[in-house]
Amino acid sequence: xxxxxxxxxxxxxxxxxxxxxxxxxxxxxxxxxxxxxxxxxxxxxxxxxxxxxxxxxxxxxxxxxxxxxxxxxxxxxxxxxxx
Numbered sequence: 001x002x003x004x005x006x007x008x009x010x011x012x013x014x015x016x017x018x019x020x021x022x023x024x025x026x027x028x029x030x031x032x033x034x035x036x037x038x039x040x041x042x043x044x045x046x047x048x049x050x051x052x053x054x055x056x057x058x059x060x061x062x063x064x065x066x067x068x069x070x071x072x073x074x075x076x077x078x079x080x081x082x083x
Contacts, residue, residue: 005052020044023051 007015028037044049055056 016044016048019051020048022045 025040025044027040027044028066029040030037
């Protein structure tokens with residue numbers, strides 16, 4: 001299955017800037033070994049796409065975890081008689 005998201009040209013810059021910034025994109029990266037800062041090799045658009053994919057994956061995992069929790073709760077939802 002392929003899902004295509006089309007961002008119209010008039011708002012593309014706004015959407016990519018806003019989404020990538022809201023997800024933590026930095027235009028520069030820091031190398032702790034050298035102490036140098038350099039341009040981020042991942043573009044904002046690449047980062048936004050990667051974050052969208054990560055969001056979908058996380059949403060599916062969260063949903064499946066919820067289903068598993070419900071199934072486990074139902075499996076142990078029986079009367080327990082103690083004396």
